[in-house]
Amino acid sequence: MQPLTLYVNNMECNDASGKGIAAALLEEFAHRGVLAEKRMSMGSDGALIMTGKHNGVAAIIQHENPHMVNVHCVAHRxxxxxxxxxxxxxxxxxxxxxxxxxxxxxxxxxxxxxxxxxxxxxxxxxxxxxxxxxxxxxxxxxxxxxxxxxxxxxxxxxxxxxxxxxxxxxxxxxxxxxxxxxxxxxxxxxxxxxxxxxxxxxxxxxxxxxxxxxxxxxxxxxxxxxxxxxxxxxxxxxxxxxx
Structure with missing residues (x-):
């Protein structure tokens, strides 16, 4: 098996807060039938909106799958x-x-x-x-x-x-x-x-x-x-x- 990188969608978020971005992502997952247990990891630039402990995008999505790994982009680091x-x-x-x-x-x-x-x-x-x-x-x-x-x-x-x-x-x-x-x-x-x-x-x-x-x-x-x-x-x- 060879890993691939595919772009599924380029969404426009009217709410740029952590909750708003997470809601848009979860809606996209539901629309495409991507189950919570299939979301293995999430990568981001490490901004607080993305990685905040309580209201960050990763933390909100991890409510549905606590085993999802949050990755701070190596290039950004x-x-x-x-x-x-x-x-x-x-x-x-x-x-x-x-x-x-x-x-x-x-x-x-x-x-x-x-x-x-x-x-x-x-x-x-x-x-x-x-x-x-x-x-x-x-x-x-x-x-x-x-x-x-x-x-x-x-x-x-x-x-x-x-x-x-x-x-x-x-x-x-x-x-x-x-x-x-x-x-x-x-x-x-x-x-x-x-x-x-x-x-x-x-x-x-x-x-x-x-x-x-x-x-x-x-x-x-x-x-x-x-x-x-x-x-x-x-x-x-x-x-x-x-x-």
Missing amino acids: LALCTSQAAAKIPYMQKHQQILTYLFYYFKGSSKREMRLKHIQDILDDPCLTIKEIHSVRGLSYFNALTTVFRTLDSVLTYLAELHSTGKDPIASGLKKKVKLDLCVADLMKVKAMKSPHCKLLQEHLQPSKFKGQHDITSINFNLKNLTATFIDALIDNILTRFP
């Missing part, structure tokens, strides 16, 4: 542990803040997004949208870093353009935060450390590989120490949160 481990490292904490600032700056104005895309076209950069970092999505941090690096020349050009007008103090502030001697070198370090292909990225993400119009200063790569610090924090977090 790993994402939580990695994000919290990264928060203990100044390099990562700094870049998460910078990337978050950039995301909300461009997200807040369609005019800014359109201008950035126009600059990307002119500079022959990939037409990418700045991505948001999600604490429960395992690769969101790495994807956000990758996006900024791939279109870094356009981002710096846009911020410099707005800074020169003196009419956008937020752009001027971001320009300082994303300045090369503060952000770019560290961006490369963190990107290499977060990638599953650290050695390849370490070789690739060097100043000579960056073809933009903005100069990049030399990089003091200390990948080994950064990686060791992150791994130690990650292991400690996993053992503490999920013994």
